[in-house]
Every structure is written in structure tokens, then in C-alpha cells.
Amino acid sequence: MRTGETRWAYIFLIPWIVGLVLFQAGPMIASAVLSFTDYDLIGSSEFVGVENYATMAADPRLARAIGNTLLYTVVHVPLACLLALGLALLLNRITGRAAGVFRTIFYLPSMTPYVAVGVLFLFLLNGQAGVLNEALAIVGIEGPQWTTDPGWMLAGVVIMSLWNLGASTIVLFAALRNVPRELTEAAMIDGAGAWQRFRHVTLPLISAALFFVVVVDTIAALQMFDQVYTMYFGTSQAQQTSGDAALFYVVYLFQQGFQFLHMGYASALAWLLFAVIAVITFIQVKVGNRLVHYEDPAA
Amino acid sequence: MRRLAVPLALFLAAISACGGVGGSSGGGAAAGSTLTTMGFGLPDEIATTRVDAFTKAHPDIRLTINQGQFDEQAFLSSVASGNAPDLVYLPRDKIGGYAARGALQPITGCVADHAIPTGDYYPAAARQVQLGGQWYGIPEFYNSVVLIVNDKAAEDAGVDPAEIDTRDWDALAALARKMTKSSGGTIERLGFHPKLPEFLPLWAKANGADLLSADGLTPHLDDPKVAEALAYAAKLVEEQGGWTRVKAFADTFDYFGAGNPFAKDQLGMLLTEQFVVSAMAGADPDAAVTVLPFLGRDGAPVNSVGGNAWAVPKGAKNPGGACTWMKEMTAADTWIAAARARQAKRAAEGKVDIGTYTGNQKADAVIFGEMRKPSGREAYDDAVEVIRSVQQAGFTVPPSKAAAEFTTAYQQAGTRVLQGEQTAEEALGQAQAEAVKALGS
Numbered sequence: 201m202r203t204g205e206t207r208w209a210y211i212f213l214i215p216w217i218v219g220l221v222l223f224q225a226g227p228m229i230a231s232a233v234l235s236f237t238d239y240d241l242i243g244s245s246e247f248v249g250v251e252n253y254a255t256m257a258a259d260p261r262l263a264r265a266i267g268n269t270l271l272y273t274v275v276h277v278p279l280a281c282l283l284a285l286g287l288a289l290l291l292n293r294i295t296g297r298a299a300g301v302f303r304t305i306f307y308l309p310s311m312t313p314y315v316a317v318g319v320l321f322l323f324l325l326n327g328q329a330g331v332l333n334e335a336l337a338i339v340g341i342e343g344p345q346w347t348t349d350p351g352w353m354l355a356g357v358v359i360m361s362l363w364n365l366g367a368s369t370i371v372l373f374a375a376l377r378n379v380p381r382e383l384t385e386a387a388m389i390d391g392a393g394a395w396q397r398f399r400h401v402t403l404p405l406i407s408a409a410l411f412f413v414v415v416v417d418t419i420a421a422l423q424m425f426d427q428v429y430t431m432y433f434g435t436s437q438a439q440q441t442s443g444d445a446a447l448f449y450v451v452y453l454f455q456q457g458f459q460f461l462h463m464g465y466a467s468a469l470a471w472l473l474f475a476v477i478a479v480i481t482f483i484q485v486k487v488g489n490r491l492v493h494y495e496d497p498a499a
Numbered sequence: 500m501r502r503l504a505v506p507l508a509l510f511l512a513a514i515s516a517c518g519g520v521g522g523s524s525g526g527g528a529a530a531g532s533t534l535t536t537m538g539f540g541l542p543d544e545i546a547t548t549r550v551d552a553f554t555k556a557h558p559d560i561r562l563t564i565n566q567g568q569f570d571e572q573a574f575l576s577s578v579a580s581g582n583a584p585d586l587v588y589l590p591r592d593k594i595g596g597y598a599a600r601g602a603l604q605p606i607t608g609c610v611a612d613h614a615i616p617t618g619d620y621y622p623a624a625a626r627q628v629q630l631g632g633q634w635y636g637i638p639e640f641y642n643s644v645v646l647i648v649n650d651k652a653a654e655d656a657g658v659d660p661a662e663i664d665t666r667d668w669d670a671l672a673a674l675a676r677k678m679t680k681s682s683g684g685t686i687e688r689l690g691f692h693p694k695l696p697e698f699l700p701l702w703a704k705a706n707g708a709d710l711l712s713a714d715g716l717t718p719h720l721d722d723p724k725v726a727e728a729l730a731y732a733a734k735l736v737e738e739q740g741g742w743t744r745v746k747a748f749a750d751t752f753d754y755f756g757a758g759n760p761f762a763k764d765q766l767g768m769l770l771t772e773q774f775v776v777s778a779m780a781g782a783d784p785d786a787a788v789t790v791l792p793f794l795g796r797d798g799a800p801v802n803s804v805g806g807n808a809w810a811v812p813k814g815a816k817n818p819g820g821a822c823t824w825m826k827e828m829t830a831a832d833t834w835i836a837a838a839r840a841r842q843a844k845r846a847a848e849g850k851v852d853i854g855t856y857t858g859n860q861k862a863d864a865v866i867f868g869e870m871r872k873p874s875g876r877e878a879y880d881d882a883v884e885v886i887r888s889v890q891q892a893g894f895t896v897p898p899s900k901a902a903a904e905f906t907t908a909y910q911q912a913g914t915r916v917l918q919g920e921q922t923a924e925e926a927l928g929q930a931q932a933e934a935v936k937a938l939g940s
Binding site: 240241243322326348350439442445458459461 | 576
């Protein structure tokens with residue numbers, strides 16, 4: 201019985217495995233090979249050893265891109281997780297028909313194409329005529345130039361990124377729905393307050409989902425591309441006037457590959473990103489194993 | 500899902516590593532064949548009239564126009580994977596880089612075989628599509644840079660707009676300050692938009708310097724005259740509110756609608772390509788503006804020109820048909836028909852037509868010498884005279900094998916200065932080093 205099920209499982213997995221080998225593993229191997237070459241996409245490639253990797257060490261724009269991306273990740277991930285958790289908690293309190301309506305509303309921003317989000321926030325965050333600064337002006341605050349001041353452009357990108365919390369919110373909401381009601385009621389009978397119930401009952405029980413959201417959001421933050429490219433690099437004019445204040449790692453990788461035709465260098469950059477994400481995820485898993493509460497399946 | 504751009508990019512790179520590029524620079528059969536284009540659309544009568552002329556003249560060629568703007572990634576992937584279109588339509592300043600890397604075929608043979616009258620093109624446009632003595636593209640459109648002055652802003656500043664003299668940089672800066680209006684931290688009217696860093700080549704030329712040698716091999720970004728021009732233009736921006744405010748304010752402009760920044764009194768003076776004047780003529784026929792030539796400090800007009808070009812990618816399957824297309828689309832008669840269609844459409848809509856600036860001197864001579872009649876709107880009729888008067892002064896940054904890197908180097912330098920990160924000398928010194936490395940000079 202079990203052997204038969206296993207066989208069927210492999211049969212159903214075949215399409216995915218074929219896709220993985222053809223469309224991911226294959227190109228990854230090719231990309232690894234390209235990272236040791238000088239290749240402009242048009243002519244033939246030339247083996248250059250580790251030169252592309254050595255070039256990275258002395259590339260000031262790369263250093264800027266790494267700094268911007270890491271700073272964004274460090275600010276965005278905790279903020280996004282906290283806000284998504286807050287929204288999930290709010291959703292969890294809504295019952296009846298309204299629950300479905302609000303779940304849909306909360307998820308809707310995730311359906312907006314990233315390019316449209318980028319364009320939209322360019323207008324909303326405009327320092328001279330944007331809605332955000334006009335709102336701040338009402339309470340007497342002169343808002344910064346979010347989209348043009350190098351000191352504030354990253355902050356603007358973080359604000360924009362918080363638009364899209366739908367997926368994280370739904371994952372956390374689903375986890376919250378699975379928290380056994382009897383546990384929170386028992387804690388309440390024992391005199392635990394709202395914060396204590398959340399801290400000692402709810403949070404441990406949703407920690408696996410929270411951990412998942414943190415890991416996925418971190419990876420997505422390190423690969424940030426679409427919105428920021430649309431805002432600051434999508435047109436030649438935008439690219440000319442934005443400088444490197446919003447230069448993210450993947451944007452730089454894209455520029456090297458398809459703008460400057462340094463495909464070998466771009467491949468090396470991709471592999472460095474892969475390694476960085478792997479290391480960060482590994483650390484997160486190690487730390488997570490100590491903090492995340494997994495229910496005992498035998499219990 | 501859109502975050503899949505990276506793996507996709509690498510996937511394309513990977514695919515391209517395996518894909519052979521079938522090169523054939525010979526003349527393919529034009530008759531009874533197919534022809535595919537990339538980077539070209541049919542947004543208006545200028546495009547449709549010319550395409551109609553081609554299909555009428557060559558009904559046996561099956562035409563597939565993949566509409567959309569030029570997309571570098573799509574183009575390069577198609578070339579690398581051996582699925583290149585027969586024609587690509589792209590900005591002229593990209594020709595040199597792609598030609599040097601072999602993404603475009605030389606078409607000198609096509610030009611000779613089809614007797615394409617290259618002498619009809621403006622010299623600056625023709626230079627932009629040649630590299631190493633070979634033709635790599637056929638130019639079309641010829642966008643000149645002029646100065647648009649808001650008459651009301653000039654009046655507020657107490658000057659006659661027609662008397663504004665761009666040769667005197669001190670007076671120009673003083674006028675920009677006078678025209679600027681601010682309230683608190685908000686700019687209400689920008690006195691003079693110098694369009695940095697995009698127009699750094701123009702500012703450098705106005706100060707007697709070129710950014711790159713004529714052969715496209717030696718950068719001159721560290722020329723003190725370039726630094727002086729950049730420092731001056733950046734100071735203009737600083738004096739009008741600073742880069743962060745000026746750019747945010749300029750980002751709100753809609754140059755092509757009835758609510759353009761001149762109609763809304765948001766701009767005093769603007770250096771811009773003439774297509775902005777054309778759009779204003781269509782959307783705002785009664786605009787109170789004066790169009791002037793941008794004079795260098797030596798008194799000669801300075802005009803940084805641009806436009807598009809047709810080119811034949813490496814691996815194009817029907818280069819003969821492509822050549823036929825390029826000749827037909829850019830022929831003087833075709834252009835004249837298109838300009839006539841534009842003129843008729845604007846007349847039917849009650850809008851002003853300032854003419855079509857084709858890149859073909861022979862066509863322009865007919866369009867402006869015979870076809871176009873004064874509209875009665877003095878501002879636009881005068882503008883046409885000014886635009887025509889600066890066309891022969893047109894110049895471009897010479898094509899080079901590392902055009903993208905070179906452009907990025909000087910534009911990033913300009914932005915660093917505008918953002919206050921570096922002085923003009925420091926920024927251009929860094930850009931010079933980057934350019935030398937990219938050009939291998």
C-alpha cells in the first residue's frame with residue numbers, strides 16, 4: 201500500500217521535477233559557468249577565471265547596492281511582519297459576513313501589479329505635490345522629499361513596500377484561526393490579561409507561521425526589483441536623475457546584464473546573492489529552531 | 500511573481516549561452532517574404548501613413564509589426580537566441596554600442612545596393628548611425644533642443660522674452676532667480692529648468708567643450724570647461740530651491756497635455772526637444788510662449804539632436820526585405836505624405852501643426868518650404884523658424900562601443916553634483932576614470 205502510494209507520488213512529481221531540471225537547475229548551472237566568463241550575450245564567451253568575483257570587491261556601485269538592499273531588508277522585514285500580524289489580529293476579531301469582506305479588502309492590494317504600485321507611489325510620495333506631504337502639512341509638518349532626496353528615498357521605498365501585506369496577513373490569519381480556543385479561555389480563567397494571553401499562548405502557537413513569513417519576506421526583500429525599478433530606473437530619464445540612492449542589488453544586476461551587457465559579471469552577482477540568501481536563511485532557520493514552537497504531532 | 504525577473508534574466512542568459520546565432524548579412528529576398536519589426540508602434544498618422552505606403556508598394560511582403568517601445572532585454576534575448584526580428588527600431592544613441600558588440604549588422608552594402616540617398620539625412624543624424632566607417636542604421640526624426648520661455652514669467656521679471664540672451668550666463672542665472680516663485684518649501688514656479696544631467700552634453704558644448712572625441716574613443720569628461728558648465732547648471736538648480744525640490748516639482752509636469760507647465764505658469768524657461776513644442780501646439784494653441792535658440796557663450800546656436808533609427812539585427816532572416824523597408828519608410832516622398840496626413844489631422848481638429856521634423860533634409864525642405872503655411876499663431880510660427888534655424892547646428896555625442904556605460908558615467912556624475920555628494924570636478928574626475936575603463940582608451 202505504502203509502496204504503491206510512494207510510486208504514485210513520484211509519478212505526480214515528475215512534471216515538477218522535469219520543470220525544475222529544465223527551467224531552474226539547468227539555467228543555474230549555465231549561470232554558474234557564465235560567472236567565470238566575459239560574455240556580452242552576443243559574441244562568444246571567454247573564460248576569465250574568478251575575475252568577475254574579484255571585480256566585485258572593488259566595485260563602489262555594488263557596495264552601494266548591497267548597503268541599500270541590506271538596510272531596506274532590516275527595516276522592511278520587521279515592519280512588514282508586525283503590520284501583517286496586527287492586521288491578522290484585527291481580522292481574527294471580525295466575525296460574521298463582514299469577515300469575508302474584510303479578508304478580501306485586506307488582500308486586494310496584493311493583486312495590484314507591482315509596476316502600477318511603483319507609479320502610484322511616485323505620485324503619492326512626491327515631495328512637492330504628493331498626498332502624504334499634504335497630509336503632514338495639515339498637522340504642521342513639512343514632509344521630506346521622499347522621491348528625490350537621497351536621504352529619504354529608501355524610506356519612501358519602505359513605505360511603498362508596506363502596501364503589499366496581503367499574503368503575509370492571510371498566512372498569519374490562518375495560523376490565528378488554528379489557535380485552540382480552549383487554551384486562550386483556560387488562560388483567561390487563570391487570570392491572564394490580553395497581552396499575557398497573546399504573548400504566552402497565541403504567539404507560540406503561531407510562531408511557525410510567523411517564522412515562515414519572516415523567511416519569505418527576507419528573501420523577497422533581498423530580491424526587491426519591480427517596484428523600485430519602475431520608480432527610479434524604468435525610463436532613461438528616471439535613471440539619469442535618481443542616482444544610486446535607490447540602487448538595489450537586483451536592479452544593479454539587471455543593469456550589468458542587460459544594459460551594459462556584462463552577462464558574466466551579472467551571473468557572478470546572481471550567485472553572490474544566492475549565497476547571501478542561503479546564509480541568511482540558514483541563520484534564520486538555526487535561530488528559528490530555538491524560538492519556534494512546533495506542536496508535537498503525537499500529542 | 501514579478502520577482503522572478505532575476506531568475507528569468509539569468510534563464511535568458513543561460514538559454515542564450517546555448518543558442519546559436521545564425522548570421523546572414525547577405526541580401527535576402529524581399530519579394531514574397533515576411534518581415535518582422537521590433538520596437539516600433541503605430542500610435543499616430545505619421546507611422547500609419549508610412550506603413551501604408553510600404554504595404555502598398557510591396558504587397559507581396561507579409562509584414563508583422565510587434566508593437567511596443569524598444570526593449571533592450573527583449574531585443575538582446577532575441578538576437579542571442581537566434582530569433583532576431585528583421586528590423587529593430589531604437590534610439591539612435593544606442594546604435595554604436597550594439598554595433599560594436601555585433602548585435603547589429605553593417606548595412607553599408609544595403610545602402611549601396613538600394614541606392615539609399617544618405618545625403619538627404621542631416622549630417623548629425625547620419626553620423627549617429629555610423630561606426631568605423633560602416634552604416635548600421637537609417638535615421639529618422641530629428642529632435643532639436645530649443646529654449647521655451649513663458650511670456651508671463653518674463654513679463655513678471657520685467658524682460659522682453661524675445662530679448663533673453665543665453666550667451667550671458669550671469670544674466671541668465673539672475674533671470675532664473677527672478678522668475679522663480681516659492682512659498683515655504685514648495686516651488687510654485689521654476690525659473691529655469693536646465694534639464695540636468697540629461698543635457699550635460701548641451702551645456703558642455705555651450706561652454707565650448709565636447710564630452711567625447713569625434714572617433715568615440717577618448718572621453719573628455721575631465722575637461723575644466725565641462726566641470727564649469729556642470730557647476731553652473733547645478734548652481735542654477737540650487738538657487739531655485741535645490742535639486743530635491745526642483746526634481747520633485749518637475750516630476751509633476753505633464754508636458755503633453757492642456758495642463759502643461761507653461762499653461763499652469765509652473766515654468767519660466769525650459770530647455771527641451773521640439774516635440775514638446777509640437778505637443779503644446781496640439782494641446783494648447785493659444786499658449787503665451789516664446790521659443791528661442793539656445794546660444795553658446797560664443798554666440799553660436801547649440802543644438803543637441805536626437806531621434807530614432809532602423810537597424811538590422813544580427814541573425815535577421817530577411818535583410819533584403821529590411822533594406823527595402825528602411826528605404827521606403829525614410830524616403831522623402833513617404834515623409835511628405837506622413838507630414839501631410841499630420842497637417843490634415845491637426846487642421847480637422849482645429850489644432851496648430853508645427854510640421855514634422857523627419858531627419859530627411861529633402862523632405863523637410865518640402866514640408867517647411869511648400870506645405871506648411873503660417874497658422875496665425877505667432878508663437879508657434881516663430882517657433883518653427885527658430886527650430887529650422889538651429890537644425891544645421893545639431894550635434895550628438897559620437898557613437899562609441901561603450902555608449903551605455905559612457906552615458907551612465909556622465910549622468911551619474913551630474914546627479915552626484917546635483918545631490919550635493921561631490922563637486923563638479925570630483926564627480927567628473929570619477930566619471931572620466933569610469934569612461935576610460937569602459938571605452939578601453
